[in-house]
Amino acid sequence: MTMKTLRVALLTSTLLAGAASAQDVTLTIESWRNDDLTIWQDSIIPAFEAANPGIKLNFAPSAPAEYNAVLNSKLDAGSAGDLITCRPFDASLELFKKGQLADLTDLPGMANFGDVAKSGWSTDDGAQTFCVPMASVIHGFIYNKDAFTELGIEVPKTEAEFFAALDKIKEDGTYIPMAMGTNDQWEAATMGYQNIGPTYWKGEEGRLALIEGTQKLTDEPWVAPYRALAKWKDYLGDGFEAQTYPDSQNLFTLGRAAIYPAGSWEISGFKSLAEFEMGAFYPPVQAEGDECYISDHTDIGIGLNAASPNAEAAKTFLNWVASPEFAKLYANALPGFFPLSNEAVALDDPLAQEFVNWRETCKPSIRSTYQILSRGTPNLENETWNASANVVRGTETAEDAAKRLQDGLASWYEPQK
Amino acid sequence: MARKAVRWHIAVFLAPAVLIYTAIMIIPLFATLNLSLFTLVDRARVFAGLDNFRTLFGDPRWSETFWNALGNNAWFFLVHMLVQNPIGVLLAALLSSPRLRMAAFYRTAIFVPTILSFVIVGFVWKLILSPIWGIAPGMLDMVGLKSLFTPWLGKQEYALTTLALISVWQFVGIPMMLIYAALLSIPDEVLEAAEMDGVTGMSQFWKIKLPLILPSIGIISILTFVGNFNAFDLIYVAQGALAGPDFATDILGTFLYRTFFGFQLQLGDPHMGATIATAMFGIILVGVCIYLFLIQTRLRRYQF
Known part of the structure; x- marks a missing residue:
C-alpha cells in the first residue's frame, strides 16, 4: 500500500x-x-x-x-x-x-x-x-614549498638554477624531484614542451614565424626545448614510462614529489588535496636577466x-x-x-594570483601547435605528443624528433615547404 | 497429388531476424563500404573511387601507420592463439576430470573476468602493474625478484605483449567453456572402449579426446581471430587513442578510431575512417574464408 x-x-x-x-x-x-x-x-x-x-x-x-x-x-x-x-x-x-x-x-x-x-x-x-x-590556462611549475624550505632551495629563475635545484632534491632522496609520466603522452607535450618552449622560441615571435614559414621546427629555438626535456628523464620517478597523468597528480599532492610541471587548471584540485603549502614559478629563462615568456593558452x-x-x-x-x-x-x-x-x-x-601575476612580467603566448599548424595529416599536435614522450623516455634524440616533426609539417603545409 | 502449398510460415518466422539483422548489420556495413568510396572536397562529398585506398596503402605516412597497426594486431592475435587457447584446452581438460573437487567453483572463477567490462579490466590491471601504487612490484619484491620488474605498459618492447596477456586473462574462460562442453559431449562408450584397449590418462587425451574436440578448437580460433582484429577497447582504456608508447600498441581498432572520430586537434575524417574499416573488414573476411574453405572442410567429424 x-x-x-x-x-x-x-x-x-x-x-x-x-x-x-x-x-x-x-x-x-x-x-x-x-x-x-x-x-x-x-x-x-x-x-x-x-x-x-x-x-x-x-x-x-x-x-x-x-x-x-x-x-x-x-x-x-x-x-x-x-x-x-x-x-x-x-x-x-x-x-x-x-x-x-x-x-x-x-x-x-x-x-x-x-x-x-x-x-x-x-x-x-x-x-x-x-x-x-x-x-x-597558464603553464608553469608548481612546487612544494615545505620541501624547498626543508632542503634550502631557492625558487629557480634560470635553467641552470632549475637543474641545480633538481640535482639537490635528487641527491637528498626524500622527494622525487619532478612528477611527470609519459604513459599518457600529452603530459610530456603540454606540461613539458609547450610549457618551457615559449622561453626558447620567444613566445609569439617564434610561433608566428613558424606559421609564416620563416622559422623551422629544426631551428635551434625549437630543438632546444627538446634538448632540455631529454634531461628531465633523470629527475622523474621510478617507472615514469608507465606513470599516468592521475599518477603524477597524486605523487605531487601526496607530497612525494617536489616539483610538478603544471597547467594552472590544476590549482583547484591540488588545493583540496595537498596538505602542504604550494608555490609556483614560471618556466626558467636561459640566462639571468632574459625576458620570460609564458604559455597563456x-x-x-x-x-x-x-x-x-x-x-x-x-x-x-x-x-x-x-x-x-x-x-x-x-x-x-x-x-x-x-x-x-x-x-x-x-x-x-x-x-592562482601568482600565476596570473606573470601576465605583468612575462610575455604571453599560446601553444605553438594549435593555430593552423595542426590542420593536416600528419597532425602536428599528435606528433608533438608522441615526439615529446619519446624524447623524455630517451628513445629518440631531440634532433631526430624535431626533424621528424618538420618533415611531417612540410609534407602538407605550404609555407614550410 | 496436390501441388505443394507455399510455405509462408518460413518467411514469417524468418522475417524478424532478417529485418533486424539487415537494419543493424547489413545496411551499416554497406553504408560504411560506400562511405569509403567518397571524399570531401570543399565540404562537398565527391565520389573518389578507390582513391582513399590508394592513399591508405600508397602514401608512406598512412601506409606506415597501417602496417604498424596490422603487425601489432597480428602479434596480438598470435599471443592469444599461443597462450589463451592452449590454456583454455588445458583448463577444460582439468575441469572435466571426474576426480577434481570444486569444479563448479573453478569454472565460475575462471569465467567471471569474461563478463567484466574492458574499462574495469584495463583500469584494474593498470593499477596492479603501476610502478607507483601497483602490487606487482611489491609481490615480486617479496619473492626477491624485484629486479625483474619494469613499467611494462610504458615500455615499447613489452607494452603490446602485456596488453595481449591481460586480454588472455580476461577471455580464457570462453575457450575453456566451449572445450569443456565439447569434452562433456564425448560419449562414455567411446572412452570406455578406449580404456578397454588400454588407452588411458594422457594418451587417452591426445589420441581420443583431442581429435574429437578439434572442430571446437577450430571455431574458437576463428572467434579469437575475429575478436582480436576488431579489438579496440582494452588498448583505448589502457593506453589512450594514441596507443603509446610510440604507437607500439596501436592496432587497427585504435587507428580506425583516431581517423574516424579525430583526436584532440586532429579532426575526424569519416571517409578515411571508413576506408580503414573496409580494410579491416577485408582482412577478417579473408581470414574467415581461409578457415572455412581450407581448414574446416578438412577437419574430420565423427558421428556418434
Whole structure:
C-alpha cells in the first residue's frame, strides 16, 4: 500500500514539476569539463537563473577525451544542446564553417574581449567570431614549498638554477624531484614542451614565424626545448614510462614529489588535496636577466548551436558570460582558469594570483601547435605528443624528433615547404 | 497429388531476424563500404573511387601507420592463439576430470573476468602493474625478484605483449567453456572402449579426446581471430587513442578510431575512417574464408 502511495506521489510531483517549467526555456550546455559540474550547479547556474527568470540551464558535460567525438556526432544527428563549449581553434572553426555554430561577431558582449582573446574562436582573418572566450590556462611549475624550505632551495629563475635545484632534491632522496609520466603522452607535450618552449622560441615571435614559414621546427629555438626535456628523464620517478597523468597528480599532492610541471587548471584540485603549502614559478629563462615568456593558452569558449530553437535565450546567456560579473564568478569558483576579458579580475586564491601575476612580467603566448599548424595529416599536435614522450623516455634524440616533426609539417603545409 | 502449398510460415518466422539483422548489420556495413568510396572536397562529398585506398596503402605516412597497426594486431592475435587457447584446452581438460573437487567453483572463477567490462579490466590491471601504487612490484619484491620488474605498459618492447596477456586473462574462460562442453559431449562408450584397449590418462587425451574436440578448437580460433582484429577497447582504456608508447600498441581498432572520430586537434575524417574499416573488414573476411574453405572442410567429424 505504501508503495502505491509513494508511486502516486512521485507521479504527481513529476507532473507538477513539468507544468511549472512549461513556460521556462531550458538551455542545455555541452561541455568536456565534467570536473566543474558542482561549480556550475552550485554557483554559476543559480547566479544566472536568479538574474534571468524564465531561463533554466542544464550543464551536461561528457568525458574530456570523448568530447570532440561525442559533440560532432550529436551535432550531425541534431541532438546537441543549445550551448556548445568550444575547444580553441580548428575543432570549433570547422563546426562554424559547417554552419553548426552561430556567428557571434555582433554579440554586444564581445566588446569586452581583445583580439588575442578572440583569436582562438575567430576565422583566420579575424573577421568573424563564433564563441565567447571564457578562460585561459597558464603553464608553469608548481612546487612544494615545505620541501624547498626543508632542503634550502631557492625558487629557480634560470635553467641552470632549475637543474641545480633538481640535482639537490635528487641527491637528498626524500622527494622525487619532478612528477611527470609519459604513459599518457600529452603530459610530456603540454606540461613539458609547450610549457618551457615559449622561453626558447620567444613566445609569439617564434610561433608566428613558424606559421609564416620563416622559422623551422629544426631551428635551434625549437630543438632546444627538446634538448632540455631529454634531461628531465633523470629527475622523474621510478617507472615514469608507465606513470599516468592521475599518477603524477597524486605523487605531487601526496607530497612525494617536489616539483610538478603544471597547467594552472590544476590549482583547484591540488588545493583540496595537498596538505602542504604550494608555490609556483614560471618556466626558467636561459640566462639571468632574459625576458620570460609564458604559455597563456586560450582554452575554453562557449558558442551557440546554430540549430538551437532557443537562440534568443542562449544569446542572453552568452552576453552574461561575456560580462565582468561572470568573469569574477568563474575565476574565483575555478582558480586556475583565468578570464580573458580586458578587465582585470582580482582573485581570492593566492596561488592562482601568482600565476596570473606573470601576465605583468612575462610575455604571453599560446601553444605553438594549435593555430593552423595542426590542420593536416600528419597532425602536428599528435606528433608533438608522441615526439615529446619519446624524447623524455630517451628513445629518440631531440634532433631526430624535431626533424621528424618538420618533415611531417612540410609534407602538407605550404609555407614550410 | 496436390501441388505443394507455399510455405509462408518460413518467411514469417524468418522475417524478424532478417529485418533486424539487415537494419543493424547489413545496411551499416554497406553504408560504411560506400562511405569509403567518397571524399570531401570543399565540404562537398565527391565520389573518389578507390582513391582513399590508394592513399591508405600508397602514401608512406598512412601506409606506415597501417602496417604498424596490422603487425601489432597480428602479434596480438598470435599471443592469444599461443597462450589463451592452449590454456583454455588445458583448463577444460582439468575441469572435466571426474576426480577434481570444486569444479563448479573453478569454472565460475575462471569465467567471471569474461563478463567484466574492458574499462574495469584495463583500469584494474593498470593499477596492479603501476610502478607507483601497483602490487606487482611489491609481490615480486617479496619473492626477491624485484629486479625483474619494469613499467611494462610504458615500455615499447613489452607494452603490446602485456596488453595481449591481460586480454588472455580476461577471455580464457570462453575457450575453456566451449572445450569443456565439447569434452562433456564425448560419449562414455567411446572412452570406455578406449580404456578397454588400454588407452588411458594422457594418451587417452591426445589420441581420443583431442581429435574429437578439434572442430571446437577450430571455431574458437576463428572467434579469437575475429575478436582480436576488431579489438579496440582494452588498448583505448589502457593506453589512450594514441596507443603509446610510440604507437607500439596501436592496432587497427585504435587507428580506425583516431581517423574516424579525430583526436584532440586532429579532426575526424569519416571517409578515411571508413576506408580503414573496409580494410579491416577485408582482412577478417579473408581470414574467415581461409578457415572455412581450407581448414574446416578438412577437419574430420565423427558421428556418434
